[in-house]
Amino acid sequence: MKKVVVAIDGPAAAGKSTVSKAVAKILGYTYIDTGAMYRAFTSYILDKGVDPKNESECVKLIPEVSINLYPDGKVMCSGKDVTRVIREPLVSSNVSYIASYKDIRLALVELQRKMAGEQSVVMDGRDIGTYVLPNADVKIFMVASVKERADRRYKENMEKGIACTYEEIVADVEKRDRIDSSRAFAPLKPAEDSIRLDTSNINIDESIAAVLKIIRDKVGE
Numbered sequence: 001m002k003k004v005v006v007a008i009d010g011p012a013a014a015g016k017s018t019v020s021k022a023v024a025k026i027l028g029y030t031y032i033d034t035g036a037m038y039r040a041f042t043s044y045i046l047d048k049g050v051d052p053k054n055e056s057e058c059v060k061l062i063p064e065v066s067i068n069l070y071p072d073g074k075v076m077c078s079g080k081d082v083t084r085v086i087r088e089p090l091v092s093s094n095v096s097y098i099a100s101y102k103d104i105r106l107a108l109v110e111l112q113r114k115m116a117g118e119q120s121v122v123m124d125g126r127d128i129g130t131y132v133l134p135n136a137d138v139k140i141f142m143v144a145s146v147k148e149r150a151d152r153r154y155k156e157n158m159e160k161g162i163a164c165t166y167e168e169i170v171a172d173v174e175k176r177d178r179i180d181s182s183r184a185f186a187p188l189k190p191a192e193d194s195i196r197l198d199t200s201n202i203n204i205d206e207s208i209a210a211v212l213k214i215i216r217d218k219v220g221e
């Protein structure tokens, strides 16, 4: 079987991880959630009591942090199971500061490239098609309106029992989009050779079908 690399980027809560996970399962590829890695690093920084806005202090922690993603979605960070805590509002509201620090990005990108290694993958994030895997076979830039994205994330949080208000979610999504798009190193932007997929008016199943079609059209899988 030919090795296939699929990169899915886009703004916060556009449905990338739900769709990527399902597509990877259908095709028998490995799903890699790079956002979970930035979130795990952020939870480690918060645990240590380091100020997430203090770049030099955050960067000093790089050698202490080891992150492992498991096929069942479990996320381990330096020996601690952080699967749940990385979805909490405190991590969400700080992760984009951490993700703007070049040295932290370089450390995590190295890990991401290693994970993509020899296998077929669906990797989702902000800079996968532009920076992490620029030779990806398929690049998709997934977008949706802020309202649709906030509605979806709010519903997801309620289902997971994560306390938040709708207004907090809108503010978080807008803030992260702003920081992620304006950072100097590897900002959120569509790769020139990416295909834009707007999921504002389609549901999860239709989004999965749309991504599968794009992959099949490109690589014949």
Ligand code: CDP
Binding pocket: 011, 012, 013, 014, 017, 034, 035, 036, 038, 039, 095, 096, 097, 099, 100, 124, 125, 126, 127, 128, 176, 177, 180
């Ligand atoms: O699931 P959601 O869209 O809320 O975000 P995520 O994919 O879990 O990513 C969380 C944050 O990590 C983003 O807002 C970015 O600040 C950062 N991130 C990044 O900078 N580069 C990536 N490849 C993935 C995530």
